[in-house]
Amino acid sequence: MFKQENEKTPWFKEKWIEIDNYKVNSLWHCFGNHTHKVDLETAVRMFATSETALLPINTHKLKEKVSQDSFLIGHGDVTLQQFENAYDTSNIVKALNINLQTTAEDAVKHSIIGKSLTGVNLLKLEVLTEDMHDSNDEELVKSVSQLRKIGGYVIMPLISANYKVAKELVEEYKCPLLRVMGSSIGSGMGINDQEELRKIASLGVPVILDGGIGNVEDFMYGIELGLQGGLINSMLFFEGNPAKSMQIFVDSLSKYNNPLKKSIVSET
Template identity: 35%
Template sequence: MELFHCFGARPEHRVDTRQAVDMLAASGCRWLAVNTHTIDEVSRGDDLPIGYSTATLGSVRDALGAASPVRPVLNINHPTTAAEAIDRTRRAVEMTGLRIIKLEVLDEGFNLSQNAAVVEAATVLVGEGLEVWPLITPDAAVFADCVELGSTMVRVMGSPIGARRGIDPQWRSATDALLADATVPVMLDGGVGSVEHAVAAAEQGFSSILVNSCLFADGDPVAALREFRAAIDSVEKPTELVGR
């Protein structure tokens, strides 16, 4: 199971370049999520932020070095309409040359996916040759639409963003059904609040999990990521623990 993460959900979550690199090392994450919500404030792709402090695409990429296996992806975070998501994606692709898109279209409270708008935006962007990872609330028909249009991974919410409740009981049967029939990787993305939630997701069959705001609960996201990584690995490799 892969562990993905961002670098803060709110401005008070401060991550500089060194800490961003340390977080990636602790998690083993192969992907660097590049925020795009401030695209109107920058003139170069390298100045797009990683989180909400001084870390940027350029600074983190330079710190990682050319030999790093970590690949940047465009995080189209916080749009509330399909048109906004499409426009921002096109601009970010032009600025950076990056073509993997972590796509969302959220409600006005930035808590839940607007599924129909996500599918609308994803359809356009996949049609333009981009690799798109859409975020949806669990719905079999919407999931099937995402797969049919060509999404290479679908991100499924367990509970509202920032809720830290894990998989909401009302969505458990829907997520079970999606995982049983999935023909593409499925990420649990939304509502993860603890290591126990990550372990449960691994046991349930998710291909990957994304964590963010919960990393900052105790003020040390690097230590939190080490705990998540160790817990997930213990589920995947139980035989290695025998005799220890």
């Protein structure tokens, strides 16, 4: 594993991953899954602590009501507007989190509505199994295909650790970044298929470990396998205090030296 040492600027806070016209850093996070809720103060504390460059905007409420109030930060009642009133997001990259969908049809519908109401064309796209724990890769690929035909979207799909699916998304559908699950959502089980992840990392686009991260070691193991970062979420809620857990995670991650200096992505 990588050597730990203190750096003046933690390596993961540098904005170096290029996704089409966007640049983000390597530490991503959400604000809980469908079993968690955060209030505005907690959401702001989590975001300020992580200093991530990417803000995921949940769209699942669009199924109930098509309005600006349907764009949420997390799964509670914190709207995007409330969050932006409390935290300056002018230099933050926003992505529509197409979350809690189980069919390509619904994922595409929410993408279209979300973009039309917000102007955001960067999609954190996922189509999940009915239990919300794993990617439904077949439906996910269908949704990417349909959105590519429509045009105008920058798509960051979530898939299982499946090289064949990853290759199709990169080569046929030109996805500029892949989010690949290490293990099931909320499991904290880390990486189940190291070799498949290593192969996916060789496809020439940035890959984010997204699903199953249970600790800093899981995150860094993904980097060791050739990934460019990771998304943490459920693990922040294991102890019941996500803001505190975020601080502990960031402090631990900050002890590592920069493992990505010779990465395929730019550090500028």
